[in-house]
Amino acid sequence: xxxxxxxxxxxxxxxxxxxxxxxxxxxxxxxxxxxxxxxxxxxxxxxxxxxxxxxxxxxxxxxxxxxxxxxxxxxxxxxxxxxxxxxxxxxxxxxxxxxxxxxxxxxxxxxxxxxxxxxxxxxxxxxxxxxxxxxxxxxxxxxxxxxxxxxxxxxxxxxxxxxxxxxxxxxxxxxxxxxxxxxxxxxxxxxxxxxxxxxxxxxxxxxxxxxxxxxxxxxxxxxxxxxxxxxxxxxxxxxxxxxxxxxxxxxxxxxxxxxxxxxxxxxxxxxxxxxxxxxxxxxxxxxxxxxxxxxxxxxxxxxxxxxxxxxxxxxxxxxxxxxxxxxxxxxxxxxxxxxxxxxxxxxxxxxxxxxx
Amino acid sequence: xxxxxxxxxxxxxxxxxxxxxxxxxxxxxxxxxxxxxxxxxxxxxxxxxxxxxxxxxxxxxxxxxxxxxxxxxxxxxxxxxxxxxxxxxxxxxxxxxxxxxxxxxxxxxxxxxxxxxxxxxxxxxxxxxxxxxxxxxxxxxxxxxxxxxxxxxxxxxxxxxxxxxxxxxxxxxxxxxxxxxxxxxxxxxxxxxxxxxxxxxxxxxxxxxxxxxxxxxxxxxxxxxxxxxxxxxxxxxxxxxxxxxxxxxxxxxxxxxxxxxxxxxxxxxxxxxxxxxxxxxxxxxxxxxxxxxxxxxxxxxxxxxxxxxxxxxxxxxxxxxxxxxxxxxxxxxxxxxxxxxxxxxxxxxxxxxxxx
Numbered sequence: 001x002x003x004x005x006x007x008x009x010x011x012x013x014x015x016x017x018x019x020x021x022x023x024x025x026x027x028x029x030x031x032x033x034x035x036x037x038x039x040x041x042x043x044x045x046x047x048x049x050x051x052x053x054x055x056x057x058x059x060x061x062x063x064x065x066x067x068x069x070x071x072x073x074x075x076x077x078x079x080x081x082x083x084x085x086x087x088x089x090x091x092x093x094x095x096x097x098x099x100x101x102x103x104x105x106x107x108x109x110x111x112x113x114x115x116x117x118x119x120x121x122x123x124x125x126x127x128x129x130x131x132x133x134x135x136x137x138x139x140x141x142x143x144x145x146x147x148x149x150x151x152x153x154x155x156x157x158x159x160x161x162x163x164x165x166x167x168x169x170x171x172x173x174x175x176x177x178x179x180x181x182x183x184x185x186x187x188x189x190x191x192x193x194x195x196x197x198x199x200x201x202x203x204x205x206x207x208x209x210x211x212x213x214x215x216x217x218x219x220x221x222x223x224x225x226x227x228x229x230x231x232x233x234x235x236x237x238x239x240x241x242x243x244x245x246x247x248x249x250x251x252x253x254x255x256x257x258x259x260x261x262x263x264x265x266x267x268x269x270x271x272x273x274x275x276x277x278x279x280x281x282x283x284x285x286x287x288x289x290x291x292x293x294x295x296x297x298x299x300x301x302x303x304x305x306x307x308x309x310x311x312x313x314x315x316x317x318x319x320x321x322x323x324x325x326x327x328x329x330x331x332x333x334x335x336x337x338x339x340x341x342x343x344x345x346x347x348x349x350x351x352x353x354x355x356x
Numbered sequence: 357x358x359x360x361x362x363x364x365x366x367x368x369x370x371x372x373x374x375x376x377x378x379x380x381x382x383x384x385x386x387x388x389x390x391x392x393x394x395x396x397x398x399x400x401x402x403x404x405x406x407x408x409x410x411x412x413x414x415x416x417x418x419x420x421x422x423x424x425x426x427x428x429x430x431x432x433x434x435x436x437x438x439x440x441x442x443x444x445x446x447x448x449x450x451x452x453x454x455x456x457x458x459x460x461x462x463x464x465x466x467x468x469x470x471x472x473x474x475x476x477x478x479x480x481x482x483x484x485x486x487x488x489x490x491x492x493x494x495x496x497x498x499x500x501x502x503x504x505x506x507x508x509x510x511x512x513x514x515x516x517x518x519x520x521x522x523x524x525x526x527x528x529x530x531x532x533x534x535x536x537x538x539x540x541x542x543x544x545x546x547x548x549x550x551x552x553x554x555x556x557x558x559x560x561x562x563x564x565x566x567x568x569x570x571x572x573x574x575x576x577x578x579x580x581x582x583x584x585x586x587x588x589x590x591x592x593x594x595x596x597x598x599x600x601x602x603x604x605x606x607x608x609x610x611x612x613x614x615x616x617x618x619x620x621x622x623x624x625x626x627x628x629x630x631x632x633x634x635x636x637x638x639x640x641x642x643x644x645x646x647x648x649x650x651x652x653x654x655x656x657x658x659x660x661x662x663x664x665x666x667x668x669x670x671x672x673x674x675x676x677x678x679x680x681x682x683x684x685x686x687x688x689x690x691x692x693x694x695x696x697x698x699x700x701x702x703x704x705x706x707x708x709x710x711x712x
Contacts, residue, residue: 005511008438008441008484008485008486009435009485009486010486011441011442011485011486012441012450012485012486015446016446016447018446019446020445020446020447023502041559053610071446077708077709078706078709079706081364081708081709082364082701082704082706082708082709085364085367085368086367086701087700088368089376090371090372090374090375090376090427090447090449091372091446091447093446094368103627118709119710120709120710121709121710123455125709125712127483127484128364128365128483128522128523128712129364129365129368129523129712130364130365130367130368130523132367166484167484167485167486174696175594215427237437306524343442345441345442347440348435348438348439349438350408350412350435350438352433352437353433353434353437353438353474353476353477353481354476354477356481356485
């Protein structure tokens with residue numbers, strides 16, 4: 001008998017997010033703030049003059065060309081879904097973002113971040129629209145003030161409960177941030193392992209009802225000795241590669257849930273290293289956006305050039321990321337499930353349909 | 357600009373039911389009454405002594421072996437879903453049945469049939485459980501009494517409204533029946549074209565909110581002259597093949613919606629002819645159960661023999677049906693849509709997510 005039960009909708013959704021071997025090779029194209037900024041640079045104008053149509057158009061192109069290489073596509077309901085939904089192939093599943101892009105600073109302390117939902121959007125709407133899973137991004141620093149931590153925790157619980165009600169998989173993305181200084185520093189690189197572990201420990205708790213964690217790499221390879229000859233090396237070191245491997249193992253040991261790695265806009269060369277190290281330690285794949293396609297955006301508004309880049313370099317990037325994820329741990333092999341033969345339908349019985 | 361708009365959930369669902377070219381190659385394993393009867397014969401006992409476990413087990417085997425050949429699997433929430441859901445591959449979509457198996461005769465005239473829903477089941481539950489579409493079977497004879505016709509029409513409208521509310525595709529199966537005598541007669545074979553056309557004309561009306569029709573073949577090839585040398589010929593003729601081709605064309609002309617052909621338990625040899633003739637006339641594929649796998653059931657409880665048959669003959673049957681459906685009209689080429697480039701998202705706009 002199966003020892004690890006999962007409800008029908010979540011089981012079906014998670015199965016669809018992964019490839020047939022249980023590995024996640026997912027693409028994110030739900031960026032809003034960072035996309036607006038990249039387009040502003042491409043068009044030599046200010047962020048606030050970038051139009052809806054410009055954002056929607058570039059998202060449509062990226063989705064059309066790259067979705068076929070993904071097991072799932074994460075998009076947003078504002079600029080993404082209405083103009084890209086027809087570009088997602090039948091066998092590529094759909095994640096929809098729940099959070100408003102960015103964060104607010106009202107009601108929390110200095111340098112602290114509070115996430116909020118997209119107004120007039122809901123888990124119920126996402127399910128109706130065909131979402132196979134809900135994605136929520138929260139900024140989280142466990143050393144932030146109690147009100148700031150509690151705000152984020154409450155928000156995650158709220159979304160976890162809504163996903164449980166609608167029996168949709170809940171994918172939580174945790175992004176750490178600096179309470180002092182910048183995330184682009186050797187100081188923050190040194191803090192990163194600890195910050196990551198503590199965020200994962202918190203949101204692994206069953207009360208949040210998360211199904212899959214989308215995690216930052218628990219270190220910064222830009223500050224890793226062994227990469228000093230690589231183009232992404234930052235010029236200072238925070239740790240050695242053997243320590244980074246240990247951080248990945250500790251991250252895996254801390255996560256009570258299957259987890260995937262995010263790209264946070266690093267270059268593809270660095271991201272492929274992240275994927276190799278993370279999957280070696282037990283990650284079940286990736287959910288990656290900019291590392292794959294970001295260099296297409298500066299070519300806008302020359303749509304031919306955008307598409308040409310997507311069909312050549314970006315496609316190559318995606319294929320390389322998929323190869324790097326071939327060693328990922330299938331989600332059902334995570335110790336939470338303990339193998340395919342141990343995964344069972346919750347409340348499996350002749351009266352399932354009545355009790356469901 | 358797109359001229360034929362479709363809501364997001366329905367668009368996504370229909371896309372997933374079909375193959376990447378828009379053709380439906382779907383398997384039905386939602387039989388309950390007929391499955392119980394076939395198992396009773398296999399086990400030399402009465403229908404009412406067939407156990408839940410026996411039905412669920414044979415459904416699980418059929419789903420496990422044959423689902424990979426289908427673009428979608430239709431199962432039932434009672435015996436099917438709880439023990440078969442894990443057997444449906446990530447890229448094979450899921451239809452769930454809404455109606456109770458069979459029909460009731462209370463409240464309608466002699467020999468008339470009224471369909472009813474599965475108790476304690478709902479469109480909302482089906483959506484939560486991961487259904488990509490809802491299937492409803494109704495028995496319909498347009499010459500039945502006004503209360504009998506109205507009962508069935510009201511039931512279809514009820515389900516159509518629920519599907520619209522949840523933005524799930526609604527697939528309606530219309531099965532005609534004899535008010536006098538039997539459906540297995542040359543007399544009924546002669547009535548069949550007219551009965552089929554009138555049912556399709558009724559439920560094509562927009563008020564029922566149907567998305568796809570699952571239809572009987574509009575004639576009976578057992579009573580068609582040109583098949584007199586074939587094993588399925590019944591010994592008497594009702595029409596010539598040229599007339600049958602005309603019936604198929606008339607059916608297509610009557611259906612305001614994309615339609616697929618059902619197998620109604622005929623042998624595979626006859627079904628392949630049905631599929632060829634129907635797709636030649638404009639059908640978008642098939643939703644077929646027994647014609648493909650029925651000969652596996654008499655081998656039960658010898659599960660090895662059941663699986664052996666499924667992996668050999670039944671697989672061959674499925675592959676042949678898929679080949680016969682290669683000429684089917686892609687759903688978006690139906691005149692309702694007028695080609696892929698004319699299909700658009702309903703309420704497509706920057707405020708889609710607010711208005712949805």
